Structures are given as C-alpha cells and as structure tokens.
Amino acid sequence: MWLKVLIVALFIGLLISLTTGLVFLFKDVGNSRRRTLYALGVRVTLASALLVAIGWGFWSGRLNSTAPWDRQLHPQQVAPAPAKP
Secondary structure (H helix, E strand, O other): OHHHHHHHHHHHHHHHHHHHHHHHHHHOOOOOOOHHHHHHHHHHHHHHHHHHHHHHHHHHOOOOOOOOOHHHHOHHHOOOOOOOO
C-alpha cells in the first residue's frame, strides 16, 4: 500500500516540477537566473526515483501487471476465469 502512495506522490511531484519549470521558462526570459535549470534537475531526480520505485515494486512482487497481453507471457500468475452458468 505504501509503495503505491509513494509512486503517486512522486508522480504528482513530477507534474508540479514540470509546471514550475514551464512557469520559470516563461518568467525568466532574458534573465540570468537558473531556476529553470534547477527545476529540470528536480524533475530528473523525481523521474529517476519514480522509475526505481516502480522497478523495485515489480522486482519484489508488490506490484503486478493485469494487462491482457501479460496473460500469455505468465499464465501461471493469472487466476482462472470464473465459469459462466
């Protein structure tokens, strides 16, 4: 449960960083401030942390895929479909 909360928090932080970088890009036109560059650094760090969290979740088994194409790759992990009456 905490892993999913962490993933959502990292994703929201990533969107906030993306938005602030865009705002700084438009506000600091012709200015020597480096706020856009710092926002890019924060965004790259958050994206890396998000990828690590998702990768660790799949590796540890806390996250799993329910995609239809994954049933063909791993049929032993899919619960059998309920029988229709």
